[in-house]
Amino acid sequence: MKALQLHVDYIEYEPLRREGAVSEEVQPGPKSLRDAIVLFTSIEEKDDEEVAEELLREVADSMGRLGVDTLLIYPYAHLSNTLAPPMKALHLVRHMERRAQEVGLKVYRAPFGWNKRFSLSVKGHPLAEQFRVVSQETLKSRGTVEARATQVAVVEERETQHVQMGRELDLFSIHTVLGSGLPIFHARGRIIRDELIKLIREVNARLGFEEVWTPHLFKSDIWYQTGHYEHYRDRMFIFTVRGDEYVVKPMNCPGHAMIYASRPRSYRDLPVMFSEFGTVYRNEQPGELTGLFRVRSITQDDGHAFVRPDQIEEVIVRILNEVIWVLRLTVPGRISATLSTRPQSFIGDPAKWDEATEALKKALRESGMDYELKEGEGAFYGPKIDVDVEDSLGRRWQCSTVQLDFFLPERLDLKYVERDGSQSRPIMIHRAILGSIERFMGILLEHYNWRLPLWLSPTQVVVLPVSEKNREYASKLKERLCSEGIRAELWVEGTLEKRIRAAHQLRASFMAIVGDEEESSGTVTLRDYKGRVVRGLGGTQLSGWLLDQIRRRTNNRGEIDDTLSPAGGVLR
Numbered sequence: 001m002k003a004l005q006l007h008v009d010y011i012e013y014e015p016l017r018r019e020g021a022v023s024e025e026v027q028p029g030p031k032s033l034r035d036a037i038v039l040f041t042s043i044e045e046k047d048d049e050e051v052a053e054e055l056l057r058e059v060a061d062s063m064g065r066l067g068v069d070t071l072l073i074y075p076y077a078h079l080s081n082t083l084a085p086p087m088k089a090l091h092l093v094r095h096m097e098r099r100a101q102e103v104g105l106k107v108y109r110a111p112f113g114w115n116k117r118f119s120l121s122v123k124g125h126p127l128a129e130q131f132r133v134v135s136q137e138t139l140k141s142r143g144t145v146e147a148r149a150t151q152v153a154v155v156e157e158r159e160t161q162h163v164q165m166g167r168e169l170d171l172f173s174i175h176t177v178l179g180s181g182l183p184i185f186h187a188r189g190r191i192i193r194d195e196l197i198k199l200i201r202e203v204n205a206r207l208g209f210e211e212v213w214t215p216h217l218f219k220s221d222i223w224y225q226t227g228h229y230e231h232y233r234d235r236m237f238i239f240t241v242r243g244d245e246y247v248v249k250p251m252n253c254p255g256h257a258m259i260y261a262s263r264p265r266s267y268r269d270l271p272v273m274f275s276e277f278g279t280v281y282r283n284e285q286p287g288e289l290t291g292l293f294r295v296r297s298i299t300q301d302d303g304h305a306f307v308r309p310d311q312i313e314e315v316i317v318r319i320l321n322e323v324i325w326v327l328r329l330t331v332p333g334r335i336s337a338t339l340s341t342r343p344q345s346f347i348g349d350p351a352k353w354d355e356a357t358e359a360l361k362k363a364l365r366e367s368g369m370d371y372e373l374k375e376g377e378g379a380f381y382g383p384k385i386d387v388d389v390e391d392s393l394g395r396r397w398q399c400s401t402v403q404l405d406f407f408l409p410e411r412l413d414l415k416y417v418e419r420d421g422s423q424s425r426p427i428m429i430h431r432a433i434l435g436s437i438e439r440f441m442g443i444l445l446e447h448y449n450w451r452l453p454l455w456l457s458p459t460q461v462v463v464l465p466v467s468e469k470n471r472e473y474a475s476k477l478k479e480r481l482c483s484e485g486i487r488a489e490l491w492v493e494g495t496l497e498k499r500i501r502a503a504h505q506l507r508a509s510f511m512a513i514v515g516d517e518e519e520s521s522g523t524v525t526l527r528d529y530k531g532r533v534v535r536g537l538g539g540t541q542l543s544g545w546l547l548d549q550i551r552r553r554t555n556n557r558g559e560i561d562d563t564l565s566p567a568g569g570v571l572r
């Protein structure tokens, strides 16, 4: 089967006279369609239903990507000289039409067995014209390739799955008109981001990182000083306004270094630490962009510590312990680390490098983490530790990084005053725990397979009154849960069954159902996503149980457990 697929602004066609032995009955007169895919199709001798289905699948996929849902199947004998007999060809064309309807396309078919006049206007974009060939032979060879590629395909399919979750759960979306790699977060997705930020804020407070804020762009001058302009230029967004050149920040480090340099620092002040949930912009190649895993707008849970050489080990141990705590809590898989050491070309004093690398090794041992040594693979400006976590699909994700830097303090002339009044350079430690908030969210969505733990869930409780009569009581319950800091919503529209189904679809953690019985006894019935139900709960008991799960950030994804049983409390 051969097909010429055209994306048209319009097509107009009109059957003129019958041609050949088999022709369909038609309504006379011209027909026209706008913004459609026209599929000029030649059915060949050896084609069968399988071939027809495969061709239609390819076309439907391509239409999905183009965002077009109108298809005109146009029998067209001129693409092949081994045509199928007319009856068979008509049968297969009809088969394709039915399949197209089944996958939800608006499908039209130009009549079979007629001479037709047609005129059309093809759109000018690169995918507007495509030629397709499918036969039993191509299907067979594809089969063997597919078998070999299964492993890869499974992973790739999973990789895009969180994008589907983003759309269906109303979390985030990616729009070509806004730019690829620039996802926008909807209200519900913003909640997940904020929960992750809240978690890291707690960690920062324990570690002594002070949160700061710096702008999204700086003049080029600073990026020349830091060396980014020279080494990182291809990945920076650079623009000129009134003769001044600016760079949209690809990193937060220079701003934090400037805060350090804004006042004299003594050896007693160190370590000095700044953190920022700064969104940085990197011009990744379009082909590398994947959902939230690889984006151009990256919000880092960034932090910089300015330390004395004798403080490296202690500071790193404390950071690593928090890294372990955060990763265990969020993606409870196996954690492991790598230590990348001095490369061939490097800057600074080799003795300082050795000392620092030794401190990192000690810190790793002390934190009890398994690590692999990557000899000579550090950056030219310092050794680093990367921490990986394994998700529920057995994939390893590098999330946390702790990077030592001898170079930037030198470049930006950072100093502190020693006990004896002399001046020394601090060492800078760049650290991120989640890495990129966007990417981490993608990992979580796939790891938890649609249903996030209660503490991360955008909708923790949906309050469902059984009927309109119970609305006021339900509304009070919702207000009460919200006032205690639980994300509760009141849903009143539609039948109870419909609302329960919608709550499932949105992956709401719990449903609180209130009818006459609950109202008269001042209680609530809680239902989880597995259909387990606890009746007769008091309001205090319900919110207390939920808040305990939320505060401890348990990995309860919306399941009632034995710690919740009715104690006959009264909700008033």
Ligand SMILES: [Zn+2]
Pocket: 251, 252, 253, 304, 430, 431
């Ligand atoms: Zn940095």
